[in-house]
Amino acid sequence: MIELRVNGGTYEVEAPVEQTLAETLRGDLGLTGTKVACGEGHCGACTVQLDGVPVLSCITLVHTVGEREVTTIEGLREHPLVDAFVRADALQCGFCTPGQIVSAAALAESEPELTPERIRHAMAGNLCRCGTYPRIEEALLTWRD
Amino acid sequence: MARLIRTEKEVEGRYTEQWVVVDEDEAVDQWPAGPLETVGQRVPRVDGYERARGQALFTADVVLPGMLHAAVLRSPYARARVKHLDLSRAREADWVLGAIGPDDCHVLTLEPGFHGAPVAAVAATSPRRTREALDLIDVEWEELEPLLDPEEAVRRNELHEEPRRYERGDIDAAFAQADVVVEAEYRTQTVLHNALETHQSVCRWEGDTLEVYISTQFIWGVRDDIAEALDLPPDRIRVICNYMGGGFGAKNGAHDQTFIAIALASQTGRPVRCALTRREENLATGNRNSTIQRLRAGARSDGTLIALEGEFVNAVGWKGWSGPTYGPMEMLYACENVRTLTYGAKLNLPPNAAFRAPGFVEGTFGLECLLDELAGRLEIDPLDLRTRNHADNDLVDGRPYSSKNLLECYRRAEPHWARRDEVRARSEGPWRRGVGLASQIWYGGGGPPSYAWVRIGSDGRATVITAMQDIGTGTRTAMAQIAAEELGLPLERVRVSLGDSARGPYASISAGSSTTPSMGPAVRSAAADAARQIIEIAAQRYHLEERVLSLQDGKVVSADGGSWPLEEVTGLLEDAQILGKGARGPNPTGMRVLTFGIQVADVAVDVETGEVRVERIAAIHDVGRVINPLGAQSQVEGGIIQGVGHTLSEERLVDPRTGVILTQSLDAYKLPTIADVPEIVVELLDIPDEHLTNIGSKGLGEPPIVPTAAAIVNAIRDATGADVRELPVDRETMLRALDEARQKEAQRGAPAAV
Numbered sequence: 001m002i003e004l005r006v007n008g009g010t011y012e013v014e015a016p017v018e019q020t021l022a023e024t025l026r027g028d029l030g031l032t033g034t035k036v037a038c039g040e041g042h043c044g045a046c047t048v049q050l051d052g053v054p055v056l057s058c059i060t061l062v063h064t065v066g067e068r069e070v071t072t073i074e075g076l077r078e079h080p081l082v083d084a085f086v087r088a089d090a091l092q093c094g095f096c097t098p099g100q101i102v103s104a105a106a107l108a109e110s111e112p113e114l115t116p117e118r119i120r121h122a123m124a125g126n127l128c129r130c131g132t133y134p135r136i137e138e139a140l141l142t143w144r145d
Numbered sequence: 146m147a148r149l150i151r152t153e154k155e156v157e158g159r160y161t162e163q164w165v166v167v168d169e170d171e172a173v174d175q176w177p178a179g180p181l182e183t184v185g186q187r188v189p190r191v192d193g194y195e196r197a198r199g200q201a202l203f204t205a206d207v208v209l210p211g212m213l214h215a216a217v218l219r220s221p222y223a224r225a226r227v228k229h230l231d232l233s234r235a236r237e238a239d240w241v242l243g244a245i246g247p248d249d250c251h252v253l254t255l256e257p258g259f260h261g262a263p264v265a266a267v268a269a270t271s272p273r274r275t276r277e278a279l280d281l282i283d284v285e286w287e288e289l290e291p292l293l294d295p296e297e298a299v300r301r302n303e304l305h306e307e308p309r310r311y312e313r314g315d316i317d318a319a320f321a322q323a324d325v326v327v328e329a330e331y332r333t334q335t336v337l338h339n340a341l342e343t344h345q346s347v348c349r350w351e352g353d354t355l356e357v358y359i360s361t362q363f364i365w366g367v368r369d370d371i372a373e374a375l376d377l378p379p380d381r382i383r384v385i386c387n388y389m390g391g392g393f394g395a396k397n398g399a400h401d402q403t404f405i406a407i408a409l410a411s412q413t414g415r416p417v418r419c420a421l422t423r424r425e426e427n428l429a430t431g432n433r434n435s436t437i438q439r440l441r442a443g444a445r446s447d448g449t450l451i452a453l454e455g456e457f458v459n460a461v462g463w464k465g466w467s468g469p470t471y472g473p474m475e476m477l478y479a480c481e482n483v484r485t486l487t488y489g490a491k492l493n494l495p496p497n498a499a500f501r502a503p504g505f506v507e508g509t510f511g512l513e514c515l516l517d518e519l520a521g522r523l524e525i526d527p528l529d530l531r532t533r534n535h536a537d538n539d540l541v542d543g544r545p546y547s548s549k550n551l552l553e554c555y556r557r558a559e560p561h562w563a564r565r566d567e568v569r570a571r572s573e574g575p576w577r578r579g580v581g582l583a584s585q586i587w588y589g590g591g592g593p594p595s596y597a598w599v600r601i602g603s604d605g606r607a608t609v610i611t612a613m614q615d616i617g618t619g620t621r622t623a624m625a626q627i628a629a630e631e632l633g634l635p636l637e638r639v640r641v642s643l644g645d646s647a648r649g650p651y652a653s654i655s656a657g658s659s660t661t662p663s664m665g666p667a668v669r670s671a672a673a674d675a676a677r678q679i680i681e682i683a684a685q686r687y688h689l690e691e692r693v694l695s696l697q698d699g700k701v702v703s704a705d706g707g708s709w710p711l712e713e714v715t716g717l718l719e720d721a722q723i724l725g726k727g728a729r730g731p732n733p734t735g736m737r738v739l740t741f742g743i744q745v746a747d748v749a750v751d752v753e754t755g756e757v758r759v760e761r762i763a764a765i766h767d768v769g770r771v772i773n774p775l776g777a778q779s780q781v782e783g784g785i786i787q788g789v790g791h792t793l794s795e796e797r798l799v800d801p802r803t804g805v806i807l808t809q810s811l812d813a814y815k816l817p818t819i820a821d822v823p824e825i826v827v828e829l830l831d832i833p834d835e836h837l838t839n840i841g842s843k844g845l846g847e848p849p850i851v852p853t854a855a856a857i858v859n860a861i862r863d864a865t866g867a868d869v870r871e872l873p874v875d876r877e878t879m880l881r882a883l884d885e886a887r888q889k890e891a892q893r894g895a896p897a898a899v
Contacts, residue, residue: 033199093617094196095390
């Protein structure tokens with residue numbers, strides 16, 4: 001039995017040692033906003049924050065999370081970036097979008113002055129096959145407006 | 146009265162004749178051109194918050210009580226025979242709840258013809274346990290020699306169908322008369338769809354009804370595939386797809402994973418999920434097949450194209466279809482003498498699948514690069530060459546176009562094209578800059594049958610009901626806009642209910658750029674039917690003539706200045722509702738419905754390292770009326786970005802000896818990232834097609850990817866003088882092309898350009 005702090009709440013979960021954070025979030029806690037698209041840390045769809053730092057939950061073992069606060073898309077539903085993504089049309093199919101927003105929120109919180117270059121560097125780990133990248137860049141450049 | 150008509154239907158360039166029933170309703174005239182109250186306005190998508198907040202439920206998120214998970218045993222060999230398959234150890238393990246082989250499910254095979262072909266499957270309570278259960282299957286393989294070379298397949302006549310031959314005019318005489326002839330071989334690579342939601346289905350029996358939750362582009366196609374393969378009445382199959390995570394052409398049918406889930410659900414009596422891993426996705430769910438194109442063009446010295454000839458080899462794979470790689474050569478230019486020969490090679494490689502403008506992406510790359518090589522030889526400006534050879538009528542069968550504004554696209558390309566001197570002048574050090582362009586032709590007219598209902602309640606709100614799917618293109622939003630426009634309602638008072646074959650009428654496939662042109666007219670017609678009923682009710686209630694009443698701003702408005710909130714009129718019905726029904730009418734008879742455009746690319750090439758950067762792409766397309774300019778811009782950008790990946794980085798690699806697929810992960814297979822995106826300028830003409838339906842819209846999903854590769858490669862030639870004739874243009878390919886250009890220059894005794 002481990003204690004997990006997620007989106008401001010505390011949960012007790014039982015998990016075998018090999019269980020990933022993504023499996024726990026989606027399977028045990030029903031937080032299906034976190035998507036798994038590759039399962040091996042290559043695409044960024046499963047991104048969550050640990051104490052504000054973006055990590056890939058599909059290759060993070062749940063037993064390694066410890067006391068760090070997990071923030072998923074469910075914890076960011078009222079974040080102004082959600083509005084910015086919708087206004088800028090920064091999503092098409094939407095499967096990568098929760099991961100994009102979790103990464104974007106971590107970036108926006110840690111760097112108040114964003115430039116296209118910084119966005120392109122920091123967001124390059126979140127793949128979008130629909131090709132919403134120009135709109136994501138716009139959302140990140142305009143979300144405070 | 147229902148009207149039975151015989152009409153032509155086209156999806157992805159494949160035409161069929163079929164009977165359809167359309168409702169005999171009053172004809173609805175097209176709206177005036179230009180932005181209206183809601184149609185033509187930039188609207189954020191109506192389901193944006195659900196998707197952005199992670200609340201949208203995808204097939205990947207469907208969990209049913211008692212649900213099991215399937216895992217599939219796949220062939221590790223490109224060609225093999227299973228000498229021995231024994232499921233007994235799996236069946237005996239108490240934690241394995243289902244195990245099936247070829248006797249239980251027709252998509253499983255003992256003679257796999259490609260790496261990744263499904264052989265057997267198991268079901269257990271968790272994905273992890275199920276993968277462990279695969280170890281309990283005893284299997285003995287006999288590895289066989291695979292056929293992997295498409296040219297060898299052509300020599301051996303290992304083809305999916307008879308070679309396709311097309312000829313018009315007198316091609317040999319035309320080449321004999323040509324002042325200039327250019328000839329080149331182009332090659333395109335195999336590209337993987339990689340929608341982020343992998344192929345997956347959840348199937349369960351509810352009494353005698355089969356429920357199928359599936360990530361699909363065509364709810365009704367899934368239903369038909371299952372009904373046919375399992376001999377079930379179609380009405381006993383319910384297909385559900387509310388949100389789906391991308392398809393790009395690879396999710397048009399039921400696919401293997403659905404049949405595996407059904408067989409295991411039948412065997413276990415429990416719901417079964419069969420979800421492919423990313424690596425399975427990149428083995429067994431389709432691809433854009435590679436091509437070899439040997440092309441020849443002949444022209445008069447004034448630039449008139451008089452002869453085009455192409456031999457195309459489509460490396461189809463083990464199953465699939467030989468796509469229209471020949472299409473652009475036959476359709477794009479007013480060339481009277483054309484001959485094409487196309488082979489669909491059957492190989493021990495994974496089956497292909499439609500991928501965003503299949504055939505035309507590949508064929509446009511070859512043809513439009515050849516045109517630029519011709520322009521170089523003729524010393525004619527590439528844009529002038531294309532304008533000069535513009536086709537006023539379709540030359541394949543002589544039909545007029547329902548609408549064509551390609552010349553206007555060319556005119557709007559001029560300012561982008563005129564930048565090339567300035568772009569070239571920005572070359573510095575090893576970085577050479579240049580500009581290239583390419584034209585686009587593709588289908589995108591949609592067609593019947595497609596149906597929609599519009600329901601209006603006493604609260605004065607409307608729901609569009611149709612069993613279509615929104616694959617991420619913004620279909621929900623476009624349909625809501627069309628209904629809102631016709632009903633004079635603000636957009637927030639219109640909802641769209643889709644994604645369930647049991648809860649709505651038959652609707653179009655979301656492929657072939659056909660969703661908006663197929664579904665939009667049906668939705669408008671249903672909304673018009675509902676509007677007519679409201680006006681009839683209002684006329685009786687307020688003792689006015691129907692002809693003086695209209696719907697505007699959420700009100701019933703009378704010509705004499707009276708107005709009543711819609712909910713006051715519909716409120717008379719209390720809980721009863723108004724139901725409007727609509728059908729998509731036929732396409733204009735005797736006309737070709739096509740989409741057109743041009744793209745202009747700026748590139749920078751590092752001639753020392755071979756690195757290519759696309760810096761800017763201007764995309765000008767003619768797709769009829771644009772319903773949502775914001776969503777349309779996103780579609781164009783997305784198509785171009787896939788095109789950039791196709792041109793520069795994406796390639797499925799195969800071990801040439803064994804046929805084993807090497808690029809299964811997203812680490813090995815290089816999709817474009819946000820760092821690879823050029824500046825993209827989108828210009829849509831937004832001219833309604835006056836002959837096409839009650840909305841005048843064509844499709845937009847595919848046109849933007851069609852000319853991108855050729856525009857980039859033509860820009861590379863402009864920048865460096867190098868002829869790149871194969872994709873992707875990785876550094877090795879680029880350096881080799883630069884080397885060849887230097888050698889050619891040296892042979893001519895001229896100073897090398899680079």
